[in-house]
Amino acid sequence: xxxxxxxxxxxxxxxxxxxxxxxxxxxxxxxxxxxxxxxxxxxxxxxxxxxxxxxxxxxxxxxxxxxxxxxxxxxxxxxxxxxxxxxxxxxxxxxxxxxxxxxxxxxxxxxxxxxxxxxxxxxxxxxxxxxxxxxxxxxxxxxxxxxxxxxxxxxxxxxxxxxxxxxxxxxxxxxxxxxxxxxxxxxxxxxxxxxxxxxxxxxxxxxxxxxxxxxxxxxxxxxxxxxxxxxxxxxxxxxxxxxxxxxxxxxxxxxxxxxxxxxxxxxxxxxxxxxxxxxxxxxxxxxxxxxxxxxxxxxxxxxxxxxxxxxxxxxxxxxxxxxxxxxxxxxxxxxxxxxxxxxxxxxxxxxxxxxxxxxxxxxxxxxxxxxxxxxxxxxxxxxxxxxxxxxx
Amino acid sequence: xxxxxxxxxxxxxxxxxxxxxxxxxxxxxxxxxxxxxxxxxxxxxxxxxxxxxxxxxxxxxxxxxxxxxxxxxxxxxxxxxxxxxxxxxxxxxxxxxxx
Amino acid sequence: xxxxxxxxxxxxxxxxxxxxxxxxxxxxxxxxxxxxxxxxxxxxxxxxxxxxxxxxxxxxxxxxxxxxxxxxxxxxxxxxxxxxxxxxxxxxxxxxxxxxxxxxxxxxxxxxxxxxxxxxxxxxxxxxxxxxxxxxxxxxxxxxxxxxxxxxxxxxxxxxxxxxxxxxxxxxxxxxxxxxxxxxxxxxxxxxxxxxxxxxxxxxxxxxxxxxxxxxxxxxxxxxxxxxxxxxxxxxxxxxxxxxxxxxxxxxxxxxxxxxxxxxxxxxxxxxxxxxxxxxxxxxxxxxxxxxxxxxxxxxxxxxxxxx
Numbered sequence: 001x002x003x004x005x006x007x008x009x010x011x012x013x014x015x016x017x018x019x020x021x022x023x024x025x026x027x028x029x030x031x032x033x034x035x036x037x038x039x040x041x042x043x044x045x046x047x048x049x050x051x052x053x054x055x056x057x058x059x060x061x062x063x064x065x066x067x068x069x070x071x072x073x074x075x076x077x078x079x080x081x082x083x084x085x086x087x088x089x090x091x092x093x094x095x096x097x098x099x100x101x102x103x104x105x106x107x108x109x110x111x112x113x114x115x116x117x118x119x120x121x122x123x124x125x126x127x128x129x130x131x132x133x134x135x136x137x138x139x140x141x142x143x144x145x146x147x148x149x150x151x152x153x154x155x156x157x158x159x160x161x162x163x164x165x166x167x168x169x170x171x172x173x174x175x176x177x178x179x180x181x182x183x184x185x186x187x188x189x190x191x192x193x194x195x196x197x198x199x200x201x202x203x204x205x206x207x208x209x210x211x212x213x214x215x216x217x218x219x220x221x222x223x224x225x226x227x228x229x230x231x232x233x234x235x236x237x238x239x240x241x242x243x244x245x246x247x248x249x250x251x252x253x254x255x256x257x258x259x260x261x262x263x264x265x266x267x268x269x270x271x272x273x274x275x276x277x278x279x280x281x282x283x284x285x286x287x288x289x290x291x292x293x294x295x296x297x298x299x300x301x302x303x304x305x306x307x308x309x310x311x312x313x314x315x316x317x318x319x320x321x322x323x324x325x326x327x328x329x330x331x332x333x334x335x336x337x338x339x340x341x342x343x344x345x346x347x348x349x350x351x352x353x354x355x356x357x358x359x360x361x362x363x364x365x366x367x368x369x370x371x372x373x374x375x376x377x378x379x380x381x382x383x384x385x386x387x388x389x390x391x392x
Numbered sequence: 393x394x395x396x397x398x399x400x401x402x403x404x405x406x407x408x409x410x411x412x413x414x415x416x417x418x419x420x421x422x423x424x425x426x427x428x429x430x431x432x433x434x435x436x437x438x439x440x441x442x443x444x445x446x447x448x449x450x451x452x453x454x455x456x457x458x459x460x461x462x463x464x465x466x467x468x469x470x471x472x473x474x475x476x477x478x479x480x481x482x483x484x485x486x487x488x489x490x491x
Numbered sequence: 492x493x494x495x496x497x498x499x500x501x502x503x504x505x506x507x508x509x510x511x512x513x514x515x516x517x518x519x520x521x522x523x524x525x526x527x528x529x530x531x532x533x534x535x536x537x538x539x540x541x542x543x544x545x546x547x548x549x550x551x552x553x554x555x556x557x558x559x560x561x562x563x564x565x566x567x568x569x570x571x572x573x574x575x576x577x578x579x580x581x582x583x584x585x586x587x588x589x590x591x592x593x594x595x596x597x598x599x600x601x602x603x604x605x606x607x608x609x610x611x612x613x614x615x616x617x618x619x620x621x622x623x624x625x626x627x628x629x630x631x632x633x634x635x636x637x638x639x640x641x642x643x644x645x646x647x648x649x650x651x652x653x654x655x656x657x658x659x660x661x662x663x664x665x666x667x668x669x670x671x672x673x674x675x676x677x678x679x680x681x682x683x684x685x686x687x688x689x690x691x692x693x694x695x696x697x698x699x700x701x702x703x704x705x706x707x708x709x710x711x712x713x714x715x716x717x718x719x720x721x722x723x724x725x726x727x728x729x730x731x732x733x734x735x736x737x738x739x740x741x742x743x744x745x746x747x748x749x750x751x752x753x754x755x756x757x758x759x760x761x762x763x764x765x766x767x768x769x770x771x772x773x774x775x776x777x778x779x780x781x782x783x784x785x786x787x788x789x790x791x792x793x794x795x796x797x798x799x
Contacts (some may be wrong), residue, residue, distance in 0.1 A: 023571065023574045053574045060567035067572040071579075200576060204409060207409050207557045207558075214396055222401075438496070445519050448524070
């Protein structure tokens with residue numbers, strides 16, 4: 001297994017090369033540009049069979065992806081932030097048409113003000129469009145998850161588009177050691193693309209994207225509901241199988257030192273790496289601290305999270321975006337909802353942090369854990385929701 | 393014309409449907425005027441066929457015009473307007489629809 | 492050049508039973524264009540009248556493969572399908588000999604305005620596809636709002652003829668010329684009412700590889716205000732008054748495909764439709780004059796560029 005130093009973007013582009021999709025339609029945007037650039041290089045050098053469509057906007061990128069996927073092709077793209085927003089009109093069309101497009105998304109703060117650095121506001125803004133969303137902690141996970149996303153999205157029980165996200169610059173541009181699979185292994189792993197519907201089938205003319213009025217729109221949304229339910233099992237199966245085949249196992253969530261934990265942090269993406277260090281440190285001091293990493297945000301692993309958190313005393317839920325509703329961020333909101341009705345619920349507090357790429361340091365995480373310890377001891381919530389690390 | 397409404401599990405995946413099902417939907421009752429075809433005057437120029445928005449000009453197996461498909465014809469009158477036959481020997485004339 | 496005797500032998504791309512208004516010009520455009528293809532076609536349509544009336548679930552009027560994505564992206568969507576076709580051909584999934592013509596339809600709103608970027612991008616990339624604008628000179632699907640294709644003086648619901656403003660103030664955008672500026676292989680203008688002109692242009696477009704664009708004036712009985720039977724006749728009147736000249740530009744070479752025997756005054760066209768009725772009242776002479784002047788200017792410019 002080749003071990004190569006790669007940035008998150010390079011790792012994702014490498015996965016795309018090995019997947020060798022029929023069509024890639026993409027548009028440059030910082031910090032995801034590199035993915036498209038590197039892939040364009042593969043196309044120019046003839047190392048992939050892909051038809052690369054260098055479109056004039058992200059809106060057209062997703063539109064062309066929908067066209068190509070409806071024509072029975074394996075289709076991929078990459079984007080970030082404003083680009084994802086410009087695509088957003090077409091994202092729910094991709095899921096309604098049951099097109100298993102895979103998108104490499106690099107998390108970046110939404111304008112305004114314009115900013116190029118990481119937060120999760122872009123990905124969160126499109127969370128309810130029927131796309132599977134997987135957050136990667138590092139370049140290795142990004143690489144592995146892109147491969148898995150193809151298998152998950154194309155599963156006949158699922159058949160939904162999927163996006164795999166990395167944190168802008170923190171993962172996308174940092175060099176890490178990545179273990180890549182052999183080309184032949186990837187080819188075998190993702191297999192041949194099986195089309196369900198194709199507008200290129202001129203012998204069996206289909207009409208796709210009909211006008212649904214009051215009498216059918218609701219029915220046409222139900223397959224997404226059902227597919228998202230199935231996707232939970234499929235993500236687990238695929239993650240388990242990936243572990244068996246290649247030695248790195250994945251799930252919907254990852255419990256890190258959670259078995260006997262009393263206080264914990266819930267986080268997504270690169271922050272998990274920082275949190276692990278603090279958890280280890282606290283464990284060394286005898287503090288029963290743990291980390292719950294949420295890997296799949298859509299479908300939302302409510303039961304798994306509930307199971308992980310119900311025995312705890314106090315939990316810090318980390319949100320790298322705000323919903324501006326005075327009720328905390330998306331992860332917090334969903335976890336609070338998931339915990340409702342359970343016999344045991346820990347104290348849940350929300351930390352909205354890192355907006356626009358504001359750094360979250362080891363010290364910051366130590367401070368957050370110290371607050372959890374205080375909450376756990378006092379049994380009282382010191383502060384339910386806080387915007388952490390912002391100057392007053 | 394009433395088709396039983398399908399439940400979501402009965403639908404094709406991906407908001408797709410086989411083409412051509414609109415043939416099941418009748419629009420003939422939209423008509424307030426009705427074209428009448430007079431075969432004896434028809435010169436088979438196909439202007440009516442070329443300009444019918446509703447594919448409602450009936451052709452036989454030899455591709456001769458044989459009439460109007462009242463299942464679909466909305467009575468717009470383009471066929472009559474475009475028919476080049478002379479006033480006294482019209483191949484298509486319009487009359488008020490009597491229902 | 493196909494005659495109607497040949498075309499009647501083709502299978503119809505549309506069934507009856509669609510929900511277009513009586514006398515709608517859009518299905519006429521679709522039928523004449525698609526039946527001019529020798530090869531199988533795959534169709535994309537922008538959101539708009541055409542898509543709405545032909546695909547009300549579970550009734551589809553399309554007997555050819557059809558995809559609707561959204562309003563402003565029929566060109567980009569079609570370019571994706573064409574890319575898929577190229578990819579599948581390269582990897583041997585589609586046989587070399589099997590040619591398919593890819594056709595994107597959009598109304599003037601979906602073409603001149605909201606879908607213009609998508610169209611321009613697809614053309615610049617050189618996809619092998621034909622884009623057909625069924626141009627009824629306003630947003631008819633949402634209830635007759637002005638677009639950049641709406642002619643000066645026309646009353647629409649967002650540029651209504653009022654006491655101080657007499658309908659649309661601006662002249663229409665000359666999209667056909669903008670497409671010519673893309674230096675694409677084939678650009679043409681046609682109109683409902685000229686079946687031979689439109690089918691010939693479509694047939695020629697299908698014989699050319701690369702991006703092609705045809706702008707078809709499609710009278711709309713509801714939005715323009717005339718008797719439904721007159722759809723084709725009004726299209727002819729547009730050409731006879733030179734408000735909508737029929738021409739084509741093949742690899743930059745202009746050719747007038749219809750020269751009116753006698754150039755009729757624009758007012759003949761205007762008085763045939765309710766959308767211009769207010770212009771015929773006293774006090775609007777200057778507007779009428781400016782419309783005639785602009786029409787003449789555009790016509791003369793076209794004549795100067797055209798051969799034969």
